[in-house]
Every structure is written in structure tokens, then in C-alpha cells.
Amino acid sequence: MDRILADPGVRIVVCCGSGGVGKTTTAAALALRAAERHGRRTVVLTIDPARRLAQSLGLTELDNTPRQVKGIEADESGGELHAMMLDMKRTFDEVVLAHTDPTRAAEIFANPFYQAMSSTFSGTQEYMAMEKLGQLHARGEWDLIVVDTPPSRSALDFLDAPARLSRFLDGRMLRLLLAPARAGGRSMFSLVTASFGMFSRVVQKVLGAQLLTDLSGFVAALDSMFGGFRQRAEQTYRILQARETAFLLVAAPEPDAVREAAYFAGRLGEERMPLAGLVLNRVHRTTAEGLSAERSRAAAEELERSGGFGAAADALRVHAALAEQATRERRVAAVFTDAYPAVPTVEVAAQPADVHDVDGLRTVGDALSQP
């Protein structure tokens, strides 16, 4: 991992994986290490950090701008760590402002469709995370950007949602809504426009005419921005395919998380996006390898029968449970490593308590950098 963090050619690290596997912690630990050990001016973009982790990074509010994290040990290396939390709505607002004049923008902001779309989760969060990544990258002031991906129902959403949203914003549906009259004149579209006319009638009936008015208002106001939306999404997509980007899959040794990671690895291959490795979090291992689970459990039972040594029997039972869990986890992880033997894997041992301070992140960073 240190090789990636130290490589000046790597400008973006994207941490992805299913929910609840420790993506945010991994992203923060990597960014901290890049700043402290490798002297890089680093920014970590988090999506939805645990409250206490956010506080430890000095993120008390969601203000959408990178804030420098104080109290890290980077005097020697000269690195810096900045952190920010994504504010989805504000990012969307900024995109609108950047692409249109203030009057139009005000119209768009007031539209109920815009309000619904910019604040709900259906793809917007992923798109805006991409957008923010694009912005940070374009400013060129960072040596390294570490991105945590949104807690999607599936890790793949991060790749798919932006394309879906931009396709949608640029789509013929919107163009038709904008200019039904214009489209009506073309015979080859007659079937389509016939059903479309009926569609708007149905929408009027079902949702009410006011909704359709709001909708065309929204569409008309956004008209000037369509090209911009798609262009930006495509730009960011190309950055993700470039050599300066490293994707890290994050998983826990549980069947669902590992299966998700394997799917994602497949997709990255198809999209020709650079997969740097798999981080397997919360791995249990025993420190007394020589003692098997069976042997340990049998000994605990024997001690209990003979009386005395209660604490030793407890410790043996803990060891047996741990050894069994370690075996199980190795079997689960093999699903990924068998399918992608060429992808380097780094394991992070399960911590007895959750990580929520800079020291804890440093420990995770050390674990991530074990050869």
C-alpha cells in the first residue's frame, strides 16, 4: 500500500465496496498515512462518516469544502491532510450555478422537481460524489485525493449512477418534453409521439396538471446545461480510467461483502479501470497458531471437568472460537482470491473497539501497509 501512497503518479485513490465494511475508515487511514509518511498534500472526500470519526478529523459540519486536519504528525514529511464531507445538494447547486445565469439558476432552485432530485438518494449522491471528485482534481492543488464512495445498495452504483443520471438529463425524453410540437411534425416519430402525448395526458390525470407544468419548467430551465452535465460525467469517467487512479476494493470476510467485491472487480476490468488491490477489513486471526480449535476446546472441557483453572478454560474457549472464525474467514476470502489471484490483498485485523481517533487511524494505516 505504501508503494501506491508514495507514487507521485497516483493522484486518486477510490475506496469502494458494499456498505458496512469500513470504507470510510480505510479511506481516512490511507489519507492520513499519505500525509504523515509520504509528505503528500492529501484530501479525503468522505460521504457519510460515523459521527465520532468525523469529529476526530475536525469535521463538525457538512460544509462541502476541504478543511485541514490539525494535530497530525506531518512536520517531518511536510505533508498535509484535509478532509471534507460531501454535501450533495450544495454540490448540485454549484453545478447549476456554474452552467447557467443567476436568473435561470434561481428558477431551477425554486422548482419542486429540482428540490426533490437534488436532495434524494436515487443516483444523485453518486453523481455528486463524482462531480466533487472532478472539481477537486481539476483544481490541481492536491497531490492525492482519497475518495470514499456512497453507501449504495450496491458498490456498482458508484459507476452506474452518474452515467444513468447524465444519460437521463441528456435524454430524448427531456428533449421531447421540451418541444412536443417540434417532434410532432416528424412521421417517423409518430407512434412515439402518439404515446407520448398520451403519456402527458396520463401524467396530467394521475399527477395533476400543475406537476407537468413544474416538470416542463424544470426541463426548460435545465436545457442549457444538458451538454455540460454529460461532458462532466464523461470527463470524470475518463479520469477514473487513467493511470493516475487506483481503485481499492474494501470488503469484510463475509460472504456478501466478498461476493460484491468480486462483482466489482469484474466490472472494473470491463471498464478498463485500474484495480490496485483488495483491502480485507476486520479479519480475525489467532496469535497462537500452534493450538487448534478442537484441541483448545477439548482442553477447556477437560479443565472444567477437573475443576479449578476456570480462567484458563475461558481463555481456551476464546481461542477455539477465534481459530474457528479465522478458518471460516479464510474460506470466505478465498472466493475472491481464487477468482482474482493477481489482485494483491491486504488484511487488516479486527480491532477490539471501533476506530474513532487519529491514533486509531494510524494503527489501521500501519496494518494496511504490511507487506
Add this chain to the structure above:
Amino acid sequence: MRASEQIPGQVNPAWPARLHVVTGKGGTGKTTVAAALALGLAAGGRRTLLVEVEGRQGIAELFGLGPLPYEERRVAGTPDGGEVRALAVDAELALLEYLDMFYKLGAAGRALRKFGAIDFATTIAPGLRDVLLTGKVKEATTRTVDRRRVYHAVVLDAPPTGRIGRFLNVTAETARLAKVGPIKTQSENVATLLRSPMTAVHVVTLLEEMPVQETVDAIADLDALGIPIGKVIVNATRPPLLTGTKVNQAELRRGLAAAGLATDRATVSGLYAEAKAYLTRHELEESLRVELAELGEPMVELPLLPGGVDRAALDTLAAELLGTQ
């Protein structure tokens, strides 16, 4: 009272709702818990419906089946003649079904779909999508044939805690967009069901900090929305392994010797470190358990099933949930 002794048609006293909404942070096992609950409530020859709305095909995966279509289909039975059916609700198809019911669209509806209009409508107004999904769930919950309920209970594998408030607060989302018309009426009907004793939202958690925090937050959200909370379900718990006596290395060494095991430094200090880490973890779990108990909601604990989730595991969890093991 044991579930099997109940009068047919009556709700289970421990799970009195008709619509059980199961949420939880991602990774806590809410799909598994929802499936186990659907199985448990089907005991005694009843029929339940297990619904998913996020297009993940988690139910199919769990029961080892191919992808489920948008139709109610049997996925499991119980030895006493009970039956679990499953439905993967698709927002697009739900909208078409809905339009067809009201407007008899037929082929035109299919043309709209091909054209992307439905996708368009549900993308631009995610609130609309949620109304369609919850509307379908409501329809199944209240459906009757010959004045008898088709489903004894409906269990919804719902979106995770981070989205559950928004997902269930359908009226607020649609009120912004649709001020009149059938969609508005539909969302109001759904809202009434969701705020009635017919519904219970169960929150699945693990004894870990983030899931517990999200459970606390979600319950506060749902309370504020007036949506009834059912139970807090603590998943994957382990029986305590330590009997309370504090271990030290010298005693550990004597114990290992007494059991005829190696007493080299590495083994002794290794076991000692493992026991200490276990204790730290255990104390954290205890404090989280207290935090959950302070919510004042009924709690159920489910054991960790190390072998993974198969049908036998689901039956075990179902029995634990229903208290019939």
C-alpha cells in the same frame, strides 16, 4: 402462547402487526431477518409474503433461487403447511400496473415503457417511486379474497436505516410534487396504513457502534414521523465465553500444563492477548446492549450462525424470533 396454538386469522401476540417493515444498517443482516420472520409467521399453516423493493434480488440469493420476477411466487414452505411467497417489486412495472388499473393503457403502456417514459417518471421523482413501491406493499397487505386476507402477514425487506424515514414518509415526498390526483390519494392511503397499528417497523442491528448509532437515529426519525416501532432485533450475538474470573499469564500457564498443552511463551502470551481482546470487545458489546435497552423498545436477540445462512439456519432464526425453539 405458542405460535402453533393460535387461532387462524389472528395476529401473533408477540408480532401483532400485519405489515412488518424490516430495516437496519447495511451489513446487519436485515434480508435474512426479514426472511426468517416471514417463515416464522407462516408457521401453523399460514401464508406470508416477503417483499423486496431495492432490486437487489436478495431473497432469491437467500433461498438459492434464480432472479424473482415481479410476481408473487412460493419460495418456501413450513412442515405444518405454511407458505412463504416472495415478491420483488419493480417500480416501473408497479407504475404500469397502476396506470393500467386506472386508465386501461394496454399496448400504449408497453410502448411508453420501451420508450423510457416510465424510467423517466420514476427517476425524476424518486418520491413517486417510493409511493409506487409502498403502494404495492399496502395492496398486498390489505388484499382479501372472499373477505379473507390473502396474507396473514407481509414482511418488507426495506431500504437501510439511512433511507428508511424518507422511504416511509411518502406523503411528504409526493405532496411537494403531486398536489391533486390519484397519486396523492394513494400516498395518503399508504401513509394511513403506515401510521396505524397494522404496521410495525423493526430495526436490525449488530452489537457494533455504527449500527447501534443508526438504530438510535432511525428510531428517533420514525418516532417523529409517527410511524410505529416494532422491535429492535440484535443480530449475530455470541454467548459470553468468559465466566468472569480474570485471567493472568501465570494461571494460564498452569492451566495449560494441567490440560497437557504446550506452555511456551508464544502460546501463553498469545492466548492471554486473545482473552484480553475478547474482554474489551465484550465490554463494548455490553455497553451497546445497554444503550439499545435504553431506547425502551422490545428487544430480540438472534444468535450468530457461523455456518452461514441456509434453510436450516433460517428455521433456527425463525424459531428464535417467534419464541418457539
